[in-house]
Structures are given as structure tokens and as C-alpha cells.
Amino acid sequence: MTIGGYELVARDLARRLHSEGHRVAVASSPLFGDSTSQQEDFEVFRILQCIDHSPEIFRNEDVLQLGLFINLHNIKAMKELVTDWKPDAVACFNLSGLGPFGLLHLFHSLGHHPIWRIGDTPAGAKQSRSEITRFSRIFDTDDVFKDINFVAISLRVMDELSRDIGLRMGPVTLLRGSFLQNPPLDSQWRDSSKELRLIFASRIESHKGTDLLLEAADRVRGRGITNFHIDVFGAGRVARFQQQTYARNLENIVSYQGVLPKSKMLERFGDYDALLFPTWEREPFGNVVVEASSAGCIPIITATIGAAECLVDGVDCIKIRRDPDDLSDAIVGLANQEPTDRNAFRMRVKRNARSTFDGDQNFNRMKTLFETVAKLRRQPSASPDQILVSLAMLTHIWRRNSSQLDEREAQIDSLQTDVRELHTFIRALVGSISWKATAPLRAMEKVFGQFRRISGI
Amino acid sequence: MPSLNLTVDNRGSVLKHLQITPSFFSDESIVGGGERHVETFCKALLAAAAERSLPIRCEIVAFGDRSGTVVSRDKLTLRLLHGNAWDITTLEAGLIKAELAAADVVHVHQCLTVFGLFVATHARLLGKIVIGTDHGGGVAEYILDRHPSFATIYDVFRAQSEFAALGLGEFGVRRAVILGPVDDETFVLGDSSKSDRNLVLSVGRILPHKGFETVIDSLADSMTLVIAGRPYDHEYKNFLQSRAHGKAVHFEEKLDDAGLLSLMHRAGVYVHAATHLDYKGGFHLKPELLGLAPLEFLCTGAPAFVSRAGALRELGQLTGCVTFVDGRELRALLERYASGQIEIHSAAAIRYDVTAKYGLRRFGRSYLELLEELNATSSCQ
Numbered sequence: 001m002t003i004g005g006y007e008l009v010a011r012d013l014a015r016r017l018h019s020e021g022h023r024v025a026v027a028s029s030p031l032f033g034d035s036t037s038q039q040e041d042f043e044v045f046r047i048l049q050c051i052d053h054s055p056e057i058f059r060n061e062d063v064l065q066l067g068l069f070i071n072l073h074n075i076k077a078m079k080e081l082v083t084d085w086k087p088d089a090v091a092c093f094n095l096s097g098l099g100p101f102g103l104l105h106l107f108h109s110l111g112h113h114p115i116w117r118i119g120d121t122p123a124g125a126k127q128s129r130s131e132i133t134r135f136s137r138i139f140d141t142d143d144v145f146k147d148i149n150f151v152a153i154s155l156r157v158m159d160e161l162s163r164d165i166g167l168r169m170g171p172v173t174l175l176r177g178s179f180l181q182n183p184p185l186d187s188q189w190r191d192s193s194k195e196l197r198l199i200f201a202s203r204i205e206s207h208k209g210t211d212l213l214l215e216a217a218d219r220v221r222g223r224g225i226t227n228f229h230i231d232v233f234g235a236g237r238v239a240r241f242q243q244q245t246y247a248r249n250l251e252n253i254v255s256y257q258g259v260l261p262k263s264k265m266l267e268r269f270g271d272y273d274a275l276l277f278p279t280w281e282r283e284p285f286g287n288v289v290v291e292a293s294s295a296g297c298i299p300i301i302t303a304t305i306g307a308a309e310c311l312v313d314g315v316d317c318i319k320i321r322r323d324p325d326d327l328s329d330a331i332v333g334l335a336n337q338e339p340t341d342r343n344a345f346r347m348r349v350k351r352n353a354r355s356t357f358d359g360d361q362n363f364n365r366m367k368t369l370f371e372t373v374a375k376l377r378r379q380p381s382a383s384p385d386q387i388l389v390s391l392a393m394l395t396h397i398w399r400r401n402s403s404q405l406d407e408r409e410a411q412i413d414s415l416q417t418d419v420r421e422l423h424t425f426i427r428a429l430v431g432s433i434s435w436k437a438t439a440p441l442r443a444m445e446k447v448f449g450q451f452r453r454i455s456g457i
Numbered sequence: 458m459p460s461l462n463l464t465v466d467n468r469g470s471v472l473k474h475l476q477i478t479p480s481f482f483s484d485e486s487i488v489g490g491g492e493r494h495v496e497t498f499c500k501a502l503l504a505a506a507a508e509r510s511l512p513i514r515c516e517i518v519a520f521g522d523r524s525g526t527v528v529s530r531d532k533l534t535l536r537l538l539h540g541n542a543w544d545i546t547t548l549e550a551g552l553i554k555a556e557l558a559a560a561d562v563v564h565v566h567q568c569l570t571v572f573g574l575f576v577a578t579h580a581r582l583l584g585k586i587v588i589g590t591d592h593g594g595g596v597a598e599y600i601l602d603r604h605p606s607f608a609t610i611y612d613v614f615r616a617q618s619e620f621a622a623l624g625l626g627e628f629g630v631r632r633a634v635i636l637g638p639v640d641d642e643t644f645v646l647g648d649s650s651k652s653d654r655n656l657v658l659s660v661g662r663i664l665p666h667k668g669f670e671t672v673i674d675s676l677a678d679s680m681t682l683v684i685a686g687r688p689y690d691h692e693y694k695n696f697l698q699s700r701a702h703g704k705a706v707h708f709e710e711k712l713d714d715a716g717l718l719s720l721m722h723r724a725g726v727y728v729h730a731a732t733h734l735d736y737k738g739g740f741h742l743k744p745e746l747l748g749l750a751p752l753e754f755l756c757t758g759a760p761a762f763v764s765r766a767g768a769l770r771e772l773g774q775l776t777g778c779v780t781f782v783d784g785r786e787l788r789a790l791l792e793r794y795a796s797g798q799i800e801i802h803s804a805a806a807i808r809y810d811v812t813a814k815y816g817l818r819r820f821g822r823s824y825l826e827l828l829e830e831l832n833a834t835s836s837c838q
Binding site for chain 2: 109136137138139140142143381382386387389390392393394396397400401404405
């Protein structure tokens, strides 16, 4: 059973498990359907409530609590599904927006050692470190997390979870890339030619590097190089992107190609010399890097992203600082290469990608992990209904506790402001009246000064 | 008695019974009820288990401003965890769970408070048998008013009186009334030749719901009253002192256990005037859930007059115990007592009846039966 935002990687794994004869069910939300996918042969339960995790909405505390911590609707839905369906193993994919901590507590209480595949840190987690500590004091999250089998897509993600968010984690398996069957090494591609063919395939958003891409293209052209072309695929802020392309007079160099179904997209990477992926520094992984490099399309990537952890600059990819100068230098370097040299580079990238991002190996390791956690499964500690009530109870206690602490913090803030203002007032008073008359005020000013120093106000 | 196997612990043969209580029974403790109770509870359970050679370990965990281990007067060990149980923000689930994990049965005192529900929930998630007792320390209304069924995290509510059971009726949880326990090993018969017939004793924390002013007002001229208890409400204490002006009323604020027993042996009669409606008009839903002080006094073989507030009316069935409705009735009772118009039962008869119904043995045996039953149910699941 897998659960999550019905991400593509979860779907790939479910399909492959199903094709091998395993019984698979997916629980997800109605929010994130893949419009390009066909009807699945396995059971899909769209029963979960996903809280949209855009930063604008996450400013609302209640929504944050539902999306990041615990959503009792989802707890109940999963309690019923797990009770009816009786899975041998439970794997969770990201869980962002579904109330991941609560769901993990539920599975643990029901006797499972869940697998939690982390493709990114849960939305809102970084901003909620102190609330996570509060939650953990009530729920004892450490006790649950020690029994979770984490499957991380990169070290960067694990670092964020442990260092920035402060989670104490159980065993971690690093599985980079997908669970798809490895593509054949002799898959078709288009040989490099005089014209450098570049592709961008991701969300059309600034943080994925679209602005940077246009700026770099402009600079490359400014250096007198015109034998290159960039095709752009993906959904997002397309209109804005096209307007910017037009405004920069780049429409002959940069072409927006729309959105392709996944399978079609995979076939297209072989047509290009290189992938442009100047994404933000904290990109957890960047699955497009696997797809492109497996097809012999040289990834030009921000050096700090998750996928870069296992790639060698100049051998498996080209790593750049995330700025238009570095990106344009990388493009110019490739444009100036002889097509035969570029072809050789591409062939090396393709060959190395197969061993670095081995989908077959990832799938087999995941299956081993399923077998391991299935063996670890124990009797539930209480009846499912009692577990549900218990988690609901702890949720009430935590939320009340949290609001009490917030109230106290607000009172302390207000007190600090009052003390600061009073101190300022007394100092002003001391300065405005005659020296003799100020003796008591000076004494008071001294006391307030000491109080502020000691209390840190 | 059914002869069921009590060895529920798969790792060994000893049943581990843990009582967890918010209050450390110290001078600082104010909430009451569960204070000496847990200790007496352990004594009763261990004694009953020993009678039948049942292997039981009885442990107590409480909370205070420091962590450590405390050995009580009865050589019972209590582990003290750092934290204020009345302020959930100071508690940590991990530490509490570490205590709960080793137990087979968890008995939660002040079971309806946030603290009680918090502890019971973790005990439930750890798969323990969970029993709760309310001592009137409060109700987590924001949870239980809206979701009374949340209380089903408890396997059973054990009530110390019929009145206590009444307050647990709305949650859909099984209730087991096991009266007491009163420590009849400590509170023993005194030398009746040394007692003062005109010495009236009232014991309890100086709090408005104890209704001490009713005793003061009802005192017959020939009588002396001693009110023994720590003053937790100074305004009320001042009120009592002004009310006692011109009367033979003494306040004993710092008596230890031995001093209290000695005072009981000297007193001729005990009066407990707890009330639902205090001197300021304040209403108290649960002024007495058991009435431990009059029960202890009855164990010494002397008579007691108790109001009908809370569980006190149930004491009216005991030999040597008479109930009164209000100050007028109490005054009449005391006058009749002072003039010798009330037949006083023998000390042995008074003690026999109270120990038979509320004593350590009776409590321990009944509680063991409950454990056996719960254990059998839990083993069947």
C-alpha cells in the first residue's frame, strides 16, 4: 500500500509491484490526479484530504496543523482502509499536506513499521520547528520515528529533516532516482550536430530557473553565439514566461513546447545535447536529471541539488553556480565543442546514469525493504477504534497546549514592550528635570536598566 | 473467588501494577484526594496479593518540582518525575511512556483531568490495561464535554464510593465501585479510658467546601473543638477564627501522622461537615468522593457525625456513624450526644464494620478480583 500525493514515483512503484503479482492499493487525495495517466489496474482510494501547502495558505495556523501535523479526517480514513485491507507493509510517499506525523503515528500504533519515502521536506516543516518540538512532547514522535524506515532521495533532504527540522530518525536508505525499468542502452537518440540543442523540462517557475535561463540565453547570444536552441516543456507560469521571451527578443532561440505525457517526454530527451536545470539550490533531488542523463542528454545543473551528490562535474554532468554567467559559460562551452566530442560526452553520461540511477536496483531494494517491514509487523497495541480515539485525544491536548504556549509567548512579548517603553520614558524624564530632583528617578532608571540586561529585554 | 492466572507479563511472572498520580503527597500538594490514597492503595493490593501468594509489584509515579525517588512511611517507593501535572506544557510524553512501558496495569488518578487523559492515552497506545479514579481534581471539559466517548481509552473507572461512580456515568465506560481503602493498620483502636467525651474533632484541609463553620456554630457549650488541617485558604481560615471567637475552638495546622492519630484517640466524637454550598455561596460538585478522615476516625472505634454531602451520606450505613442534613440537625445531635442521649456502640463494633466495608483487606481483595477479570478479558482479545 502506498500513500501520498499520488506522485509519479509512487505510481511507478505501484505499477511495477502490481505487474509482478503483488496486491497493491494506493490511498491518495482527489487533489493531485495525473490527467495524462490511464486507469490503473490496482486499487486507488482517493479518500484523503490534502491541505494545499502553498505558503500563502500555510500562514494560517489551523491549516498548517492539519497539513503538516495531524488531520483526523485522514486518520479515520486510513484507519478504516488499513483495517479492511490488512496490508503486509505500508509505504508513505512524502505525505505533504496530509498531516504526515499523525498518519505515521497511526500506522505505528496499528503495528506497522512504515516506510517513509522522502522526496522533499514536508511543506511548512522548516518554519515550524518549535511547533514540531511541542507536538513531539505530547505525542512522543521520537518513539515512532525510530521505527520508521526512511527512504531518502538525497542526503540534502535528510540533512534538512535532521538539522533544520530537528527530527530524530530511524534507519535511512538512500535510493536516488526512480523505480522504473532501466531504459535500453541502445535507445534511439539524435546525434549532436553543429547546432546545440538544449531542453528545459520542469515547472515554469522562477525557482526552477526559467528567469535565469532567459538571462543566460541573452548573454550567450550577446557573445556572438547563435548555433543553439532551447525547447521548454512544462506547466506553470507559461504566459509570463512567453512574454519575457518576447520582451527579450529571444523567440527564435527559446521555444515553449507545452506539456507532454511522461512516456512521451522520456522519449524526447534523446533528441537534445543537454538539459538546462538551473533550479534553486535546495532542490531535494531533481528527477528530470535522471530521465535526461539516462537518455544521453547532458545535465547542466545547479551544483548543490540532491541529484548532484552522485554526479561528477565534467564527467556525468556540468555543475554550475546558480547565476546567468555560469550558466551561459556552460552553454558556450558545449556550443564550442565539436559534435563528435559532444556525442562522446553524451554517451558517457548515458552509460554512467544507468549505474548511478539504477531503477531496477532501486526497485529490488524497495522490495527487500517491504519484506523486512512486513516481518517486523506486530499486533496493534490497541483496537483500531481505541487508537483513533487516542490520537484524537492527543490532538486535542496538543492544540490546547499549543494555544496556551502561544498565549504565554504573546504575554511575554507584550511585557517586554511595556518594560522597554517604561525604561525609555524614565530615561527621558531623567534628562528633562533638574539633577537634584532626579535622584529617585535615576535609581529607578538604574533598576530598569539592570532588569533589561538580566532579562534580555 | 475465581482462580485466574494473574501472570500477564510475557517476560516474567510478576504482574506490574503502576499507579500514576499528579500530586506528590507533600506539604505543597493541594488538590487532595489522591494523596495518601495511592499509598494506602498499594498496601491493600500487596496485602491481598500476599494472602493468595500472587506475585504483584505495586509502583507509584508522581510529579513534582524535582525528579527522584521517595520512600514513604510504609516503605513504598515512589518515583517522582519533574513537571507540574496540572500544567500539561511542562510534561513530556517520552518520559511518561518510559514509566508506563514496564507496567501491565496502569491506574491513573485524577482520571478526568487533562493530565489523566494524557497519561491514559499513552498507556492505551502501549496496550496496557488502563483504570482510572477521579478524586475531584477537575475535568478536561474542552475534551470531554464535546467528546465524552474519548473517555473510552479507559478499560474501567474504579470509583471509591457510589457517589464517585455517579460522576462517571456519562462516559460509556464500565464503572466498578470498590469502597475505600482506609488504612486500618495505621488507624487502630485507642485506649478509650483516655478519651475525652467532650472533645470534638474535625480533620481536613482548611478549604471552604469542608464546612468547618457549621461545626463551630453547632458546638454545645460543654464541648471543645479541634480543627486539624493545613490552611490552604487564609481568607477562609480568618473567617473561621472570627466565627470561633468566644468558643473553645483550636486549630492544629502542623500535626504529623502520629500526632493526628494521638488526637483521634483522645477525641470523643468526630464531625465532618463538608458541603456542596460553601460559606460564600460557592457550589462544589464533589466536596467528598470518599470521606477518608471520618473513615479513619471510625477505625479508632469512636463515633462520627457526618453531613450528607457527596459520598458522606453513604457512611450513614456504618455502625457508629450518623448523618445530619444541616447545622440545625448537627446542633441537636451534638446536644443529645453531650447529654448522653445517643447510644454509643462499642469501639470494637464500630471498627469491625468500617474495616469490613472499607478496610485494606476488603479493598485489596475486591481490586484483585477486578484485575483478574480485566486480565482475563484482555488475554481473550
